[in-house]
Amino acid sequence: MNKFKSILSAIGNWFKKVGIAIGRWCKSLFVSVDGEQPKLKTLYEQERTKSILSSLISIAGGMLVGLIIMLIVGIATGNIEDLFKGFVVLIFGPFFTGSSIQLSIGFNASSIGSMLFRTTPILLTGLSVALAFKTGLFNIGAPGQFLMGTMGSLLVAHSIPTTSGGAFWVWLLALLVGIILGAIWGAIPGLFKALLNINEVIVCIMTNWIAASVVAWVFDANGHLKNVGEGKSGYILPTRVNGVSNPRLGMDVLFKGSWADGGIIIAIVIAIVVYIVLNKTVFGYELRATGSNRNAARYAGMKDKRNIVLSMAIAGGLAACGASLFYLNGNTEFYWATSTSLPSEGFNGIPVALLASNNPIGVIFSAAFMSYLVISGSNLAGVTSYNEHIASLIVAVIIYFAGFSKLIRELLNNSKVKKVTIPTIPQEETSETQPTNVAEDVNSTKEA
């Protein structure tokens, strides 16, 4: 009995200790303990927290504008019922399980799966833009690199027969060829920048449209790849026709009824690798150093020209990898008859990168958020009188706000500075007027 009691009290004491520790930790979040400043404040003062906060502010701003537009449209069309429904659908995105009659929220395997499926390409194009930004370049050429990747992968995946096995190797080859084509395409603006010092934005825009024509040209010439069934025109056959598709890695079981595949896992691994290479290796340091000051990097003995070309080539490869993983899903059909428009996945890399403040790990989350919004949009179109374009509208507003991220961060910094400096103003010195008197004296002596 005594033993039992002592065990009980020991457990009780332990709980007490843990409770006190937790309590102290919680207290230390808000109040300074042991001479250290509150932990939340330390966290807040970190640059990383600030950039996350500024991204969240941009997102909130974009969502707010979207909701206001919905409000205006809802009131103008007198459809108040849809207005509320629209808000719910927009905010819960893939977690919406209801229909146009009934609202309900829960785990929607197929919606979440298709969100992940759509995350893959924009994660990689976002990574591409982010890496270029980190190395001081604006890769607006992601759409062109995306197209080249699509072309390379689809051509390889369709042209090697897999009836006698080896589908995995064809898949791998298709992926690699796509990446290499994209890397070459990305290297072009890099070469122009490095050798001729021509702004990469301009060259990227030109190469985008050249890619659009080249890809349409190549697919137009390859008639046997076109999907002509069921009155379709302008589409390329899905790669499953040849038995080539991304490894599923269990995603198809987890998210039944969607096209989710192992591509998302590959993409996340690539994001982590890019993070490590950029931040933890000499090579990554060289790339970033060249980006922040080309001349200083050269002075320090780095090969600035090589680094610029390499960063653009890697960026191109990443964007193309996104395309390859998207179109090697096995079910996706590429709309080739498009020499006058560019793939939105390429352009969406820009908001993804900006929202993540160009942090490769952050890109994973911002890409997921973007495709969350896309699912919201398509649900909106299905369930309410609103349409899917509200999602791209919100994204555009978010980038517009993300352009101010520097300003928002400055504002956050300023509010901190005020809080710190107010208590440290010395109050006992009342003879503050002396220095000004001296100054006046100097002035008067000058005049004299």
Place this chain on the structure above:
Amino acid sequence: MAFLIQKTLLYAIPLLIVALAGVFAERSGIINIALDGIMIFGSFVGAIAVYGMQYIFPRSLGQLVYLIGMAVAALSGAVYSLLLSYSAVKLKADQTIGGTALNMLAPAFVLFLNKILFNQNRLEMPNGSTTSWFMIHNNTGIGIVDGFFDKVYISTYIIIALFAVLSVILYKTKFGLRLRACGEHPQAADSLGINVYKMRYAGTTISGALAGLGGYVYVATTSAGSVEGTVAGMGFLALAIMIFGNWKPGGIVLGSLLFGLLKCISASYSTLDINGDGIYWLKEIGVSRYLYQLLPYLITLVVLALTCKKSRAPKAEGIPYDKGLR
């Protein structure tokens, strides 16, 4: 011959004015990558105006409807560009990012409203076709004369006149000199009492108005009045022409005529009978139309590579002006 000139002008005229729009923004020091978005926005608002007016005015007043549409489009383009100049001038945000945002916002906005207002992705400017409403016919039978005066739109002449006037303003007036100074050396301009912020606002707003107008003209004439949230990359092509033309009106005229010709060939190379002898030799050469489509961009790249030493981009473009750094 007449057909070739008509078609070339059809593409060249919007390119001409939008490329000049780019010049006005960049010469004042603001990179206007948003030309495409502003074109889309302007064309949409102008089209809505025309759509509404077709029920008020009879078809005989088509030219008036067209002119009002032009004015509305220019105005809306100017207003839309304020989003760019506000972020770039006042908030000193990155101009390429702001421009990209505007480029993405415009098609989303247009498609969203098209769906809400008309329950479809495509809006037809007037019911029927733009040609029956707005096209001017003066068939004389002389090839070259017909090329310029038959099957044309009034906007062609207005834009040519506008282009001339604005080029003179840019080079021969005090305002133009000041505007260009702000793009070259804003610190020096400021030290002489020029308000750099105001000049940059002015440059971008003029640019927005011209791009909006260009977008409207493109949609009304070249793409026969259908608005579906795209101008097929014409804004980016205009950007290319601006660079091709070395940020100067003369070069822009040359560039837009050349690129207009290439666009015309790529659009209708198989039915193009240049000297009227019944032989479609462009078709007989057998070069793919995709080649003509990508040629303008390829030529721009080559020209850029060859003239990069002589290329005179405004020195201070893209750099937010900060008074504190003077």
